[in-house]
Amino acid sequence: MASGVKPRVKAPKKAEAGEVVTIKTLISHKMESGQRKDKEGNIIPRSIINRFTCDFNGKNVIDVTLEPAISTNPYFEFEATIPEAGELKFTWYDDDGSVYDEAKNVAIG
């Protein structure tokens, strides 16, 4: 279990109907690549977030597959269309089976 995992999301609280908004996400995670060795020369086992998704009212915005080459504290910036008021749902899937999620409400107006 990776410790100290904290998702952060920056999304607008309000948007016009049909507006395209920019969303920024960051999750603190060490993203151990499985390539590094410890002092005794043993390989440190891989422990990364392998998938990130963003949905709005159940409809998919982006679905990212992550490999070990993604930096520590994976950061993503992308754009979403907001057709109506609703909830943006962000989900991160860890190698160890943990799932971290975060939600943001977006109002129209």
Next chain:
Amino acid sequence: MDFTRRETLALGAGAAALTVLPFRVHAAADEAIAAFTGGADVADGGVTLTAPEIAENGNTVPISVDAEGAVSILVLASGNPTPGVATFNFGELAGSQMASTRIRLAGTQDVVAVAKMADGSFAKASSTVKVTIGGCGG
């Protein structure tokens, strides 16, 4: 500086190993592209890959991909121990086919983006990034 016969041989063997290694790494990247495209032709252009020319720290290199009309974009680092970086799949509410992230690069190399378009065609772009300090640790 004088080399003994033994040292000269060792140097030669080292140089030979060096020339073989990058070739194998590129083959891995090509295989990853073939797995993504299913062997289809990949055209140049139609996808934009933004990466810095020089990255001081290979641990966190900001990149951004943009391909209008793409369904998904595969990003590869051809010189990393494993070439895969990320695959972005765009859903129906994606505002644009654009995404930015930060990646690790083991050393100076080409970063490649392959986009799968809605009509089933593929487009490719690559960018060389010079890395001062590698990002894969020892």
